[in-house]
Amino acid sequence: MVKHLIIKTFVILGMFGMAYSVQAADPVKIGFSIPKTGMFASAGPSQLNAYLLWQDLVNAKGGLDIGGKGRRKIEFVQYDDKSNPAQAAKIYEKLITNDKVDLVVAPWGTPHHFAVAPVVERHKFPLVGNTAASVALRKVKPGYLWFTSSMMPDNVAKAMTAMLKSRGVKSVAILYNLLPFASENIQFLKPALAKAGIKIHFEAKYPPDIKDMTGMLIKVKAKNPDAVLVHSYPGDSILYMNQAREVGINAKTQYVMVGPAIGFFRGMFKSNLDGIITMGSWAPGMKGTTGSQKFYTAYKKKFKGHEPDYLDTVEVYASVQILEQAIAKVGLNREKIRNAINTMTFKTIYGDVKFNGVQNGSTPSGFTQIQKGKIEVVWPKSRATAPVADKGAWAN
Amino acid sequence: MKNSLKLVLAVVLCVFLAGVAGFADEYILGIGFTIFMYIALAQSWVVLSGLTGYISLGHVVFFGSGAYVFILIWGLVPVWLGVFCSGIVVGLVSLIVGYPVLRVRGPYFVILSFGLAELVKNLVLINEARMYVSMRPVFGAPALYQLYTAMLLLAIIATGLTYWIRRSRFGAGLRSIREDEEAAETIGVPVAKLKLLAFAISGVIPAMVGAIFIMRSGIFQSGDAFTPIVSFTMVTMAIIGGSDDAPGPFLGVVFLVLLQELLWVNWPEVYMIILGILLLGFVLFIPNGIYGWLSEKYFGNKKNVT
Amino acid sequence: MDSLLSPQLLAAAMITGVLYALISLGLNLVYGTMRLLNVAHGDLVMIGAYVAFIAFSLLNIGPLVSMFGAALICGFLGWLSYKCVFQRLLSNGQLLSRLEENSLLLFFALSVIIQNLAILFFSADRRGYEYLSAIVEIGDVRLTGARLTVLIVGAVISAAVVFFLRFSLFGLAMNALIQNRDASAIVGINVDRVQMSSLIFGFGITGLAGALISMMEPISPVMGFPYTMSAFVIIILGGLGNLWGGFLAGLLLGVLEVYGVALTGPEWRSVLVYGIFVLILIFRPQGLLGSGKTAR
Numbered sequence: 001m002v003k004h005l006i007i008k009t010f011v012i013l014g015m016f017g018m019a020y021s022v023q024a025a026d027p028v029k030i031g032f033s034i035p036k037t038g039m040f041a042s043a044g045p046s047q048l049n050a051y052l053l054w055q056d057l058v059n060a061k062g063g064l065d066i067g068g069k070g071r072r073k074i075e076f077v078q079y080d081d082k083s084n085p086a087q088a089a090k091i092y093e094k095l096i097t098n099d100k101v102d103l104v105v106a107p108w109g110t111p112h113h114f115a116v117a118p119v120v121e122r123h124k125f126p127l128v129g130n131t132a133a134s135v136a137l138r139k140v141k142p143g144y145l146w147f148t149s150s151m152m153p154d155n156v157a158k159a160m161t162a163m164l165k166s167r168g169v170k171s172v173a174i175l176y177n178l179l180p181f182a183s184e185n186i187q188f189l190k191p192a193l194a195k196a197g198i199k200i201h202f203e204a205k206y207p208p209d210i211k212d213m214t215g216m217l218i219k220v221k222a223k224n225p226d227a228v229l230v231h232s233y234p235g236d237s238i239l240y241m242n243q244a245r246e247v248g249i250n251a252k253t254q255y256v257m258v259g260p261a262i263g264f265f266r267g268m269f270k271s272n273l274d275g276i277i278t279m280g281s282w283a284p285g286m287k288g289t290t291g292s293q294k295f296y297t298a299y300k301k302k303f304k305g306h307e308p309d310y311l312d313t314v315e316v317y318a319s320v321q322i323l324e325q326a327i328a329k330v331g332l333n334r335e336k337i338r339n340a341i342n343t344m345t346f347k348t349i350y351g352d353v354k355f356n357g358v359q360n361g362s363t364p365s366g367f368t369q370i371q372k373g374k375i376e377v378v379w380p381k382s383r384a385t386a387p388v389a390d391k392g393a394w395a396n
Numbered sequence: 397m398k399n400s401l402k403l404v405l406a407v408v409l410c411v412f413l414a415g416v417a418g419f420a421d422e423y424i425l426g427i428g429f430t431i432f433m434y435i436a437l438a439q440s441w442v443v444l445s446g447l448t449g450y451i452s453l454g455h456v457v458f459f460g461s462g463a464y465v466f467i468l469i470w471g472l473v474p475v476w477l478g479v480f481c482s483g484i485v486v487g488l489v490s491l492i493v494g495y496p497v498l499r500v501r502g503p504y505f506v507i508l509s510f511g512l513a514e515l516v517k518n519l520v521l522i523n524e525a526r527m528y529v530s531m532r533p534v535f536g537a538p539a540l541y542q543l544y545t546a547m548l549l550l551a552i553i554a555t556g557l558t559y560w561i562r563r564s565r566f567g568a569g570l571r572s573i574r575e576d577e578e579a580a581e582t583i584g585v586p587v588a589k590l591k592l593l594a595f596a597i598s599g600v601i602p603a604m605v606g607a608i609f610i611m612r613s614g615i616f617q618s619g620d621a622f623t624p625i626v627s628f629t630m631v632t633m634a635i636i637g638g639s640d641d642a643p644g645p646f647l648g649v650v651f652l653v654l655l656q657e658l659l660w661v662n663w664p665e666v667y668m669i670i671l672g673i674l675l676l677g678f679v680l681f682i683p684n685g686i687y688g689w690l691s692e693k694y695f696g697n698k699k700n701v702t
Numbered sequence: 703m704d705s706l707l708s709p710q711l712l713a714a715a716m717i718t719g720v721l722y723a724l725i726s727l728g729l730n731l732v733y734g735t736m737r738l739l740n741v742a743h744g745d746l747v748m749i750g751a752y753v754a755f756i757a758f759s760l761l762n763i764g765p766l767v768s769m770f771g772a773a774l775i776c777g778f779l780g781w782l783s784y785k786c787v788f789q790r791l792l793s794n795g796q797l798l799s800r801l802e803e804n805s806l807l808l809f810f811a812l813s814v815i816i817q818n819l820a821i822l823f824f825s826a827d828r829r830g831y832e833y834l835s836a837i838v839e840i841g842d843v844r845l846t847g848a849r850l851t852v853l854i855v856g857a858v859i860s861a862a863v864v865f866f867l868r869f870s871l872f873g874l875a876m877n878a879l880i881q882n883r884d885a886s887a888i889v890g891i892n893v894d895r896v897q898m899s900s901l902i903f904g905f906g907i908t909g910l911a912g913a914l915i916s917m918m919e920p921i922s923p924v925m926g927f928p929y930t931m932s933a934f935v936i937i938i939l940g941g942l943g944n945l946w947g948g949f950l951a952g953l954l955l956g957v958l959e960v961y962g963v964a965l966t967g968p969e970w971r972s973v974l975v976y977g978i979f980v981l982i983l984i985f986r987p988q989g990l991l992g993s994g995k996t997a998r
Contacts, residue, residue, distance in 0.1 A: 085620060269832065
């Protein structure tokens with residue numbers, strides 16, 4: 001790693017003087033924006049890595065199959081959107097009108113999808129979305145945008161309720177971050193729980209910059225619910241993981257929304273994560289998926305042993321596979337690609353995907369659980385790689 | 397240059413920029429939109445902070461509040477009336493908020509302005525969660541050339557306002573506050589009233605900019621709308637250009653946005669680093685900004701900057 | 703409401719408070735002696751955290767050792783920035799007349815530079831490592847080893863620093879500078895030297911705090927800003943430049959955060975913190991513990 005840093009120094013210094021080399025062949029230009037600086041910079045790699053891996057694997061095969069008429073390599077045109085949605089809109093305009101890219105792939109995060117929606121609509125560029133989930137996305141006019149995510153909050157709520165019922169859960173405690181995706185999940189979860197007759201014994205919402213959860217968790221412990229459902233993002237998920245152990249939350253079902261599926265998070269908690277349920281619907285090599293084990297191995301090889309984010313990276317990769325297969329079928333004509341995306345069924349690492357309107361109509365919302373350090377899909381049963389297990393005592 | 401000549405040039409430039417909306421490609425319009433947005437913001441910032449010396453590091457509070465007011469009435473009133481209303485509402489509220497806030501001086505004001513923006517951001521976040529509205533997409537916003545023209549209009553108004561205030565009695569009063577607030581008060585300058593007025597004026601245009609901005613970004617979210625980056629960017633642009641008079645922010649914005657278009661494309665992190673180094677250099681070596689430096693060097697009029 | 707009496711809650715408040723006190727110390731030192739508004743403060747926390755992370759994952763050195771390395775590295779950055787930037791700022795009459803504003807812009811520039819260099823070198827990915835994660839029981843209180851360590855080490859170090867600055871010769875000189883800059887020069891204090899030392903010292907402690915934080919939180923190049931915010935809230939509560947006040951304010955904010963949230967509901971946490979911050983600035987800018995005189 002020290003050597004690695006030194007090499008990197010040279011690479012960075014070299015960047016100042018290096019001119020871009022031009023490829024001899026005639027590649028397919030694909031554009032996108034990515035948050036390289038700003039608030040979401042640390043989330044960007046989960047998407048960028050999937051794109052880069054895809055480019056590697058496709059180019060290793062000789063390039064994209066253009067409707068059965070030969071192969072062309074992929075060349076990316078990417079810009080930093082500074083974590084700013086308006087900047088993303090500007091970038092997609094630049095990509096389309098100025099850089100004259102052949103196709104575009106998705107920016108990172110729900111707000112950015114809203115920002116670029118009118119741009120791709122206007123220029124009739126098909127865009128398969130990823131890393132975006134909100135029921136508001138369904139209000140996007142069907143046309144040139146699709147959303148690969150299986151985690152639309154209303155569907156997640158249904159899946160969650162069904163999963164809880166299957167485990168005989170009668171009462172829950174809900175903790176949630178005030179940020180949009182978490183509170184949208186709660187908006188649908190609460191009525192679903194009520195309908196299923198599951199009681200909410202404790203509920204608390206907190207701002208994103210919360211520093212301590214002990215007060216909440218002591219109250220949760222006192223109510224002793226069957227399940228604790230924490231709708232959190234990586235930062236607050238870590239607070240929960242530390243302080244729930246301290247306070248001694250021993251519910252048999254504990255859900256931590258975003259975090260446990262990301263590599264660094266598992267590195268921080270290791271065996272303490274056993275039994276924790278999280279959002280996700282994928283594990284390498286699971287049945288019903290195409291090439292997911294190959295993706296996993298290739299990812300670990302390319303990114304020096306790091307694991308992919310089981311939620312975002314997988315979804316992003318599936319979204320570009322969809323594009324790849326549409327191109328293989330109909331070539332580079334964008335109207336034809338659009339029709340293909342609307343009608344075809346795609347074989348991806350995420351399973352078979354067919355769009356229903358703007359959303360993924362095939363992949364059900366689901367949950368994964370960390371079992372003996374491995375991520376297993378535990379819900380829905382049709383996709384499960386292992387049954388849901390009780391959360392045992394904390395490892396230490 | 398004679399004043400009349402300057403005016404003619406300015407009018408020609410504005411007419412040309414407005415005419416561009418008709419035929420330029422989207423990319424050019426996008427850059428123009430960004431330039432005008434920051435000109436409007438930086439000019440407004442100068443009215444308060446450049447002239448009075450009350451450095452606001454939380455000007456995004458006006459921008460974000462304007463955006464929030466606008467999204468709340470989105471669909472209920474015609475679009476451009478909505479933009480106007482958001483400016484008026486924020487202006488009125490800032491007259492009330494400004495009263496206690498402007499009693500705080502010096503570094504305390506700087507930090508307070510910063511904290512105020514964070515406070516309002518969190519209030520909006522709670523309010524949104526209470527109403528169970530987590531995503532507020534803006535569907536059916538006006539076309540880019542309309543937004544471009546509206547932003548151009550705001551930039552012109554803001555520049556004109558700064559130019560005019562800087563030369564008015566009002567502006568002289570504001571600058572006397574910067575030189576020595578107590579002394580100004582003793583000789584009968586209505587310090588409190590002037591400050592409050594400057595505060596409100598300096599909030600109205602950013603509020604309208606915020607409203608137009610969310611039509612461009614297609615979504616309102618409190619985290620984005622109140623991001624401190626916007627505050628920092630407008631301050632940086634005004635300081636690099638020169639914060640004592642209208643041409644300053646104009647030059648600062650054009651310089652930085654164009655620099656960004658050149659560098660950011662291939663090396664985003666490097667662009668940010670160069671931006672940082674430039675800012676260091678300007679503060680240390682050219683504290684009067686591009687305009688102050690130019691006018692000292694080429695026009696020989698020593699700008700009075702403290 | 704018996705949960706309020708829980709010793710667990712008290713321990714949580716102490717951990718939060720000690721961390722706050724430690725984080726704000728460096729900022730207060732830099733502001734107090736030089737009137738520099740350091741908005742790059744959180745980025746020093748970030749550097750400290752990366753030093754600890756790299757030491758742990760590459761060299762297998764624990765954060766309790768590498769935190770001194772982090773302090774040295776950040777201290778060096780303090781020296782560098784003093785020599786390259788702030789010496790000029792503090793010795794130039796025209797710049798000095800708008801010191802706070804100018805320092806703010808300079809630190810903003812440094813923050814942008816540091817953050818983006820970090821992204822270039824370490825990539826923007828979040829990182830984390832497992833260290834002392836087992837639960838330790840002390841009576842009724844159960845804490846992870848890492849959090850207990852942060853509590854003890856943080857308390858010892860911040861108390862030591864506050865006492866050192868109160869009673870050592872260097873501390874007295876620094877204090878004199880905080881009280882009255884011009885007078886200290888007259889009585890023969892080497893102002894330049896003391897300023898440089900405070901910057902080195904302030905940066906160093908902050909780097910050390912960052913190394914401690916890396917034991918509990920994920921690190922990334924953009925992690926710094928929230929720490930800058932909290933540190934500003936604390937030094938305002940305690941009074942700008944008042945080290946002892948800042949220390950107490952840190953503890954107080956920890957208590958306020960943990961108990962306030964337990965009482966009013968976590969939803970209001972940030973509104974409570976920033977609300978108090980704004981109110982204090984408006985009604986009592988000298989801080990809760992400050993004397994009647996404001997710092998200008």
